[in-house]
Amino acid sequence: MARPPANVAPGQIREQIIVAALHLFTQRGYFNTSVPDMARTAQVSVGSIYHHFKDKEDVARALYLSLMEGMQSELAHIAANHATAAGRCRAVIAMLFELTESSREAMDFMLYAKHREFLPGERPVCSSQPFETMRDFVQQGMDRGEIRRMDVMVASASLFGGALRLITARLDGVLAEPLPDQLELVWECAWRSIAA
Amino acid sequence: MARPPANVAPGQIREQIIVAALHLFTQRGYFNTSVPDMARTAQVSVGSIYHHFKDKEDVARALYLSLMEGMQSELAHIAANHATAAGRCRAVIAMLFELTESSREAMDFMLYAKHREFLPGERPVCSSQPFETMRDFVQQGMDRGEIRRMDVMVASASLFGGALRLITARLDGVLAEPLPDQLELVWECAWRSIAA
DNA sequence: ATATTATGAACGAACGATCATTCGAAACTA
DNA sequence: TAGTTTCGAATGATCGTTCGTTCATAATAT
Numbered sequence: 371m372a373r374p375p376a377n378v379a380p381g382q383i384r385e386q387i388i389v390a391a392l393h394l395f396t397q398r399g400y401f402n403t404s405v406p407d408m409a410r411t412a413q414v415s416v417g418s419i420y421h422h423f424k425d426k427e428d429v430a431r432a433l434y435l436s437l438m439e440g441m442q443s444e445l446a447h448i449a450a451n452h453a454t455a456a457g458r459c460r461a462v463i464a465m466l467f468e469l470t471e472s473s474r475e476a477m478d479f480m481l482y483a484k485h486r487e488f489l490p491g492e493r494p495v496c497s498s499q500p501f502e503t504m505r506d507f508v509q510q511g512m513d514r515g516e517i518r519r520m521d522v523m524v525a526s527a528s529l530f531g532g533a534l535r536l537i538t539a540r541l542d543g544v545l546a547e548p549l550p551d552q553l554e555l556v557w558e559c560a561w562r563s564i565a566a
Numbered sequence: 567m568a569r570p571p572a573n574v575a576p577g578q579i580r581e582q583i584i585v586a587a588l589h590l591f592t593q594r595g596y597f598n599t600s601v602p603d604m605a606r607t608a609q610v611s612v613g614s615i616y617h618h619f620k621d622k623e624d625v626a627r628a629l630y631l632s633l634m635e636g637m638q639s640e641l642a643h644i645a646a647n648h649a650t651a652a653g654r655c656r657a658v659i660a661m662l663f664e665l666t667e668s669s670r671e672a673m674d675f676m677l678y679a680k681h682r683e684f685l686p687g688e689r690p691v692c693s694s695q696p697f698e699t700m701r702d703f704v705q706q707g708m709d710r711g712e713i714r715r716m717d718v719m720v721a722s723a724s725l726f727g728g729a730l731r732l733i734t735a736r737l738d739g740v741l742a743e744p745l746p747d748q749l750e751l752v753w754e755c756a757w758r759s760i761a762a
Numbered sequence: 763a764t765a766t767t768a769t770g771a772a773c774g775a776a777c778g779a780t781c782a783t784t785c786g787a788a789a790c791t792a
Numbered sequence: 793t794a795g796t797t798t799c800g801a802a803t804g805a806t807c808g809t810t811c812g813t814t815c816a817t818a819a820t821a822t
Contacts, residue, residue: 383797400597401597401683404781404782405781405783406782406800409800415798415799416800417784417797417798417799418797418799420782420783420784421798422797426781426782483680484678484680486595487594487598494739494740495738496731496734497738497740520751521748521751523732523735523741524728524732524751524752524755527728527732527735528728528755528756529728530731531730531731532723532725533723534731535723535726535730535731536720538692539692542690542691544719552720555720556720559716559720559721559724559759559760562759563724563755563759564755579771600806601809605774610772610773611772611773612773613774613810614772616810617770617772617773618771621809622807622809
């Protein structure tokens with residue numbers, strides 16, 4: 371068994387390909403991106419992409435799962451550091467706002483891409499693990515009496531809907547100022563809508 | 567001058583093609599739909615599609631503009647029948663909820679499709695005319711003292727974000743009950759978030 | 763009224779371009 | 793040397809689009 375070359379870190383080529391894919395997928399979309407495009411941007415050969423991934427779809431899936439995993443670990447970190455639903459949900463919105471500014475493409479691909487069209491079999495975003503965790507936060511807030519009793523889906527949509535909508539506006543270039551500047555205002559509105 | 571055959575209404579073929587396109591685009595997506603697919607579903611020939619439309623993109627654009635026009639006229643109707651911002655915005659959410667149930671595919675294509683990927687040159691949804699009209703309703707509500715003074719974009723996102731998020735949940739099949747059943751609850755949350 | 767011509771809607775096989783994928787050879791590592 | 797990684801030209805399939813043709817009807821001529 372030969373090891374990967376020593377002058378490149380293991381997994382580095384995979385990472386280059388995934389980063390290039392993220393860039394192209396968010397810029398032009400999955401279907402407007404050819405595999406040779408990905409090879410050129412990642413500065414590797416077409417054959418190398420097929421050595422590391424089963425096919426084009428497999429690249430998109432690896433990218434998607436990796437981003438979802440990162441998001442889920444952020445949520446776990448928030449759950450560990452905040453006890454109340456208010457604290458947790460506010461931290462979630464703050465995290466989403468900061469991620470939108472610091473990793474614009476990642477947020478675009480996670481929240482805005484139509485995965486069903488190129489990743490058949492994956493569940494829709496709003497029934498993915500991160501979104502379920504966010505609903506858990508809301509449910510626990512209702513159990514603790516912080517949040518008015520109501521349908522959990524409606525409560526979650528009300529609490530996070532405004533922030534998520536602002537994020538898509540920002541990604542579309544309709545919003546000029548950085549999102550974190552609006553955090554206080556957005557959170558006040560969001561919490562008012564469902565607070566007990 | 568030859569007229570179209572009398573046994574088919576004028577513009578009926580165009581309509582068949584657009585309806586088929588809406589069905590296929592929402593079901594499989596624009597790029598997973600071939601022109602022969604559209605011809606088969608619309609029960610016309612490929613050549614006929616190219617007789618009525620410049621190209622595949624032109625079909626999508628005609629569909630998009632037609633749906634946007636319908637939405638805009640709904641908003642005009644609401645503006646004419648309601649004086650207050652609260653009345654208007656509540657009517658908007660009610661209308662969106664009803665449209666989601668009665669014209670699921672139309673709502674899916676209008677709100678959920680990534681038009682930028684196949685309709686270059688069209689403005690993003692959230693800066694389209696209907697969305698601007700909705701922001702106007704909010705702005706006027708602030709001028710009238712119904713809504714707290716704040717950034718209009720944030721206020722609009724807070725007011726409509728929850729409803730729009732619930733609509734995508736419904737379109738993704740995550741929500742079981744018809745949306746209009748939740749109207750009262752959703753509106754109460756939405757209005758609380760920004761009411762003066 | 764009847765025959766003839768003109769018009770453009772509808773058709774679908776065929777074309778050229780592009781795409782995802784393969785594969786045999788070269789390059790490199792251990 | 794043996795095993796792995798990289799390469800990119802070649803392949804086969806698919807897609808959007810074109811275009812020569814057919815045909816029903818309207819307009820015109822007889």
